[in-house]
Amino acid sequence: MSGNTFGKLFSFTTFGESHGPSLGIVLDGVPAGLEFSLTDLQKELDRRAPGRIEGTTSRIEPDHAEILSGIFNNKTLGTPIAVIVKNLNQRSEDYESFKDEFRPGHADRTTLLKYGIRDHRGGGRSSGRETLSRVIAGYFAGLIIPQIKVFAFINQLGPYKAFNKNPKEFSLNLDPFSFPFGEKKEEVIGFLKDLKQKGESVGGKISIIIENCPPGLGEPVFDKLKSDFAKGFLSIGSCVSFSYGLGEELADSFGTEVSENFSNFGGMEGGISSGERIFMECAFKPPSTVGDKAKAGRHDPCILPRVIPVVESMAKVVLADHFLRQRAYANKNSI
């Protein structure tokens, strides 16, 4: 009830402060008998690790997943799956100076207002490290819906736009999209390094594309597929907007124009998947830590490269949940 649980049938609860002993997750709602691979899970976690773009962050976290329950002989048991990642490398001292200081746009101030107490080391519960747990959830969601392809990519990083094309026209073999600046790649990396040195940070946008989603996912009223995606993405710390299909462009559009083409609605109509490509977009604000602290500490000048697997995971958990929900209500009198 304190909002650390996401999903109804594919449901998981995350826990852990960034500088406490461990972060982790309990998944309650993974069917029995699915093949589990620790290597694959670890690969997903590694996609979220810092240092993917050299010179932009110095933090080194091994982030090893440890399975505590729910797996036996590399199969899911149908029982709750608990996974933890130990915090080995906390360096709380980096944050001592944050004790009485509030970063605008960060949870520092509001956490204290809410609870009257907070763990000031590294953001506590509101740290980006919490997203580790979401990547773990995404891995297990993927086991339930292996046929659905989800991938996210940066389409804007501060002043750089990655693509001019409309996401409904991308072809999926363009990947890896996760740092899709083509020949400008080195320039963008230079830009990021420069930001790091200056203690500056920058925002951007991420596109999410989903292929092969079966029709019929999503519920017609509050639990529309688009509402649950919106909630899932906005629950990521620095996400500040969500849109799907033509998005804000639709505000300027006439009905006759947009009605020509089902695909203008991003693969969801009436909040229910149509079976066509789903595409969505989220904007992210620049990280709150700037100035000298950002130079000295292990802070990212731009979170987009590392947020990609988190965004993909949130998409997958929403899909897996709605997949199980739709299956529950399929009209047949047998299990």
Added chain:
Amino acid sequence: MSGNTFGKLFSFTTFGESHGPSLGIVLDGVPAGLEFSLTDLQKELDRRAPGRIEGTTSRIEPDHAEILSGIFNNKTLGTPIAVIVKNLNQRSEDYESFKDEFRPGHADRTTLLKYGIRDHRGGGRSSGRETLSRVIAGYFAGLIIPQIKVFAFINQLGPYKAFNKNPKEFSLNLDPFSFPFGEKKEEVIGFLKDLKQKGESVGGKISIIIENCPPGLGEPVFDKLKSDFAKGFLSIGSCVSFSYGLGEELADSFGTEVSENFSNFGGMEGGISSGERIFMECAFKPPSTVGDKAKAGRHDPCILPRVIPVVESMAKVVLADHFLRQRAYANKNSI
């Protein structure tokens, strides 16, 4: 579980197809002893009625609220409050032609894909009429948080922008904001009438401002206040985007710029209210019914004027829910 319930502590379930006997709502989570006024409730419903802007829609629905339970001697009992609105004026025949036809962007096609059956009269469950129930919910939410002021207004209607000012600078005595085109009002109304005659429709944007929200509402991880607002607004049929604070502008921004001012983050930091003005924005697509059907039927060329009280209601229900949640966990050993 089929997604017709919204909220955790202030929780409500809506029901009803647009052309069935009734639409309605059951609210489970309204405290006992609050003063109820049927007149005030009816006023809120009337704000959603068609014909607010003359000549733009011909549908006439009285939409009278009937209380079935939970109120005694004009006070809430603490028991579930059921309210229905009878469908008096359905004119199903208007929709006979929709039986085998799917409007792009509407739920027609996906409903059939999902259930294998649908009530084709007027959109069934996915009709805009379902939002009646949300306005009722908003009224009761308002009884719980009378001190919080919520108001929404059109800031763009197709090609017309209502304001140049940033919503963080509006003063609240500018109301009524709900059709805020100032001296251009007649021109915009003419534009809407013209659309109606042509069977055309148009989209737009709505801003939401919240004053006097106590700090500490919202939970730090999945049930962030911003995530629940995003879910609430995106659950409105034609809403296609959500942003808060500087929104998409933050994608182009540098950290040092935006960190100067707490208010760039729209009154929510780390997903928790800070006590400052909350401001958000949603885009809406043009209605799906266009062409001859739109001329003949009782369809709106633009839903913005009527969606205002719905948007306000969704904001209020999110706030009332988080208000009760915060109260539950307040740290004191008494009830």
Added chain:
Amino acid sequence: MSGNTFGKLFSFTTFGESHGPSLGIVLDGVPAGLEFSLTDLQKELDRRAPGRIEGTTSRIEPDHAEILSGIFNNKTLGTPIAVIVKNLNQRSEDYESFKDEFRPGHADRTTLLKYGIRDHRGGGRSSGRETLSRVIAGYFAGLIIPQIKVFAFINQLGPYKAFNKNPKEFSLNLDPFSFPFGEKKEEVIGFLKDLKQKGESVGGKISIIIENCPPGLGEPVFDKLKSDFAKGFLSIGSCVSFSYGLGEELADSFGTEVSENFSNFGGMEGGISSGERIFMECAFKPPSTVGDKAKAGRHDPCILPRVIPVVESMAKVVLADHFLRQRAYANKNSI
């Protein structure tokens, strides 16, 4: 959250005070495409009506079910099903005298302690009339699990024991079990009439038998099938105990004795159905209204005859919910 909702996938919310305008229910979680018959639903409600045993109660309530949503052309739509029963015959004046008086064992006193306000007419929300809604829920649950046979019967009415046999040995063609006193039937009816004339009331016990329940229903920890049955039955106003299998007899038993036979555990092991006959038992207290009020009013001297369909319904809703849950998690990668 105020506890007027039962079930997770087959989920329903009830509303209504005994002397308000209507009682009713919203079911959210009935799959689409099931055949609906108002006649069959009404038959179930009639089984709960007073006057089944002549001379024991004078109340006459037609209790006509009205469908407000979720049904179209006699099929379920997959959308929420709202059903109401109007209170036509409330005679509030019968209860005026209860305004300042608390019946021991009844909710009168505790409702006031809880809410600081109550609807004193006829018990308000805690009236037995609320069970109407549960019978409606049971009818719809039955549509989901038509293959499972549930039936309840009186096995003790005050001093009268209906059977000497162990419920694991009953054959199902002994029905109608609902008033199973065989040649003693007239004597028991005379006993009840006599109680009514004296303003006296009496308790008793009900057995529940379930045949053809598929194995695998129930979850291993908190949502054991037995826990959910216990909650469901104890949520009926005057139910004071629950047991399953050999029940309290097991407290006196040795492991080697009871382990001889799987059926000693009432068809549930580890909280999960085994596929064998499920049998359970509940005790009910005597109605709280006694003395002159009981003579004059429309009160039952014993609720057992009327509670039978309520008990059966609670069993069915638990089964339907767990049936859908099990189906959701069945291990296959398709809907």
Added chain:
Amino acid sequence: MSGNTFGKLFSFTTFGESHGPSLGIVLDGVPAGLEFSLTDLQKELDRRAPGRIEGTTSRIEPDHAEILSGIFNNKTLGTPIAVIVKNLNQRSEDYESFKDEFRPGHADRTTLLKYGIRDHRGGGRSSGRETLSRVIAGYFAGLIIPQIKVFAFINQLGPYKAFNKNPKEFSLNLDPFSFPFGEKKEEVIGFLKDLKQKGESVGGKISIIIENCPPGLGEPVFDKLKSDFAKGFLSIGSCVSFSYGLGEELADSFGTEVSENFSNFGGMEGGISSGERIFMECAFKPPSTVGDKAKAGRHDPCILPRVIPVVESMAKVVLADHFLRQRAYANKNSI
């Protein structure tokens, strides 16, 4: 949704198989700022440890609680509290022989029927070791409701009855009640040792008494306090019955008799606490492991001595949950 979560506002999820790496719990709903003591928590766990009655079980489990999150400087943070207990002493080989064998009354057979796969070592998820997590939950529940006194005691162990008195008359200074056989204590211990040597097991009954519960806890319909207690206790593996107040005795009673005294209803009327002593009773079946396996292994001949803290914990978690719920809905316009 797979039923590993209990409670709504004071809510917790347990995980872990008896022979996997760890068992544990995540509590989501513990308010911030409560004083935490690892020593006190450990004491509660120790009450559940084997060997409390010498000679009746040879299993030795240290069961050390490790805090992973939610506590900082010995105060609760308001964030999820994760606690694990490592399985150090599993001796899986003891259970190899159970691989293809099903103990009647145990989850062995039904788990396989449900999931098509199981962890056969020691009962997997259905092992009594899972109750560790509940004792941890009970400790934290106690921090929320320190003023409420909960205690459970054996009132029957196979052929031995501990008390003749009615629980409504016990005085609370009779404790420690947990092995309350007075001068017969040695005889009962001898009886248990004898059972152990023979590979025999026995059932019994536990009484639960609650003092100083505030009035108004519990909801009038499905989430009655009695229904939630019933669910909580029946969710303990070997619990086979629940009753409150005079319990089954009420089946033989006349209304005029029992209505003389509010306390016949065990401190709950209409499902809501009255402020008076609450008393309840549960029967437990004899452990399923009998014969040579029971002699050789580390199995209890009677679980009652060890189940006492588990029963108390389930009572506390129900009370803490309803305490927070009642506080949320208290009628005042402030947090």
